[in-house]
Amino acid sequence: MAEPRRAPVARAVLQQCLSARLQVKAAEPGAAAEWVQVQRGLVIYICFFRGANEELIPKMVNTLLNVKLSETESGKYVSVLDLPGSLLIIPQATLGGKLKGRNMQYHNNTEKEKGMELYSQFVTQCEKELAANTKCAEAGVVVKYGTYGNRQVLKLDTNGPFTHIIEF
Secondary structure, three states: OOOOOOOOOEEEEEEEEOEEEEEEEOOEOOEOOEEEEEOOEEEEEEEEEOOOOOOHHHHHHHHHHHOOOEEOOOOOEEOOOOOOOEEEEEEOHHHHOEEEOOEEEOOOEOOHHHHHHHHHHHHHHHHHHHHHOHHHHHHOOOEEEOOOOOOOOEEEEOOOOOEEEEEO
16 A cells, blocks of 8 residues: 655755856835846755744755756756856745635745745755855856845746756
């Protein structure tokens, strides 16, 4: 008999990119909007659900940075670490939405404070992994990230809608 499937505690959507630009702070009177930008690499949208904890972070980082989604000039697929490519990490609470009637509900998402903590740990772990990877360090790739809890504007240049969802 098959084991019952447990509900996911996190969801990530991966999108390869040629470049991406994310507004992390809206313009205010007397101050221009603030943006972060990456060149070729991977955009990771991430959402944590109730039940997610710190033990999940290393598994998520290992899986997402090693999945072979980036196409080389020869047509071979490699991980963002092997490319090497940059990361743009975007917190995306809407990934936890469920349709009820005609409205979306987000009752399964983790509490804001817990989500912020997990997001921060995820970003830090990704930065460490890219810094420790010789190819990435030599290529000067970067990790940029969005602001947790804020609506943000994204400009994305991609060589195809090559989007994947991974649940943990």
